[in-house]
Amino acid sequence: MHTWIASGLFIYGLILGSFFNVVGLRVPNKELFKEQRSYCPSCKESLQWYELIPVISFVIQSGRCRHCRGNISKLYPVMELFSGIMFSSCYLVYGWSFDLLLALLLISLFHIIIVSDLTYMVIPDKVLLFFFILLLSYRALFPLTPFWAPLIGGFAGIAGTALIILASRGGMGGGDMKLLGLIGFALGLKLLVVTFFLATLIGTLTSGSLLWSGKVSRKQPIPFGPFIVLGAIIALFSGHLLIEWYLTSFF
Structure with missing residues (x-):
């Protein structure tokens, strides 16, 4: 079946x-x-x-x-x-x-x-x-615990990325900020953190490899959205296991 x-x-x-x-x-x-x-x-x-x-x-x-x-x-x-x-x-x-x-x-x-x-x-x-409308409807029917967790996750995704954009003077885009806010709203703060960490790690390694191989130049922009997506998929499937592994291994 x-x-x-x-x-x-x-x-x-x-x-x-x-x-x-x-x-x-x-x-x-x-x-x-x-x-x-x-x-x-x-x-x-x-x-x-x-x-x-x-x-x-x-x-x-x-x-x-x-x-x-x-x-x-x-x-x-x-x-x-x-x-x-x-x-x-x-x-x-x-x-x-x-x-x-x-x-x-x-x-x-x-x-x-x-x-x-x-x-x-x-x-x-x-x-x-x-x-967002679909996910808002879903969370209204099936809320996280506590019920305000989506709001905290969404705010953290938007505000945290906005700070990075300001500090890096455009290192990320407004679309990335909104996407991370939406992921935070859907999955909550903990899985948002896992998503961002993995996206940054994978993005850095991939960008470094492309630069080292000469496939892209230093001034050539690389879209960050696919890295956010990859991080979010790993968080969606294994995020809680990764958090548990991290806490038991290092604390």
Whole structure:
């Protein structure tokens, strides 16, 4: 039974992942509802349903547009697989519970953030506002303990990041600040701290490796949103275990 549910959520994640790609690419350009059909970004030709099957269409077409033979970004199938794997993993971690709903909402948000930030270096306010409303509704039904914990987490995410932005004179962006505030609201202060620590650690190591290898220059900006997302996913799945390990090992 668990295998069937996990498999179903994997397929569901693939399908929704295709839609999340569209949202992440179109919302920053204010195009989400202007075009009714998906189209090739190179030749602008409308795509048929068989060209939009998650992952499979990319493989069958060898990563090229059927019309103009232009390259299709590998970001599309990678992110579709991301949502498929993450949806399935959420069920394996949380089971059939209300926590599963929270995890799926966050993974959906994270998918859109990764696509948007990697493509445009923008975390859209409209996306954050939409998911804030959903997460606010969720927390109204299933509050943290104590009930004010989401407010403390949200405030800490925004205020803490704002201080970093001021101190570093733009080392992080306003979108990062709002995203961390939303994560703090959804998960609480403790998991927010885990998220920020892991995001900073992974971001520093990755940026250092890219600089050392010459793949990016010192003046080339690197989006921080995907690192926040990665830190938040680890916190979502293993945050409390990491906190317990840290406290028992060092205190």
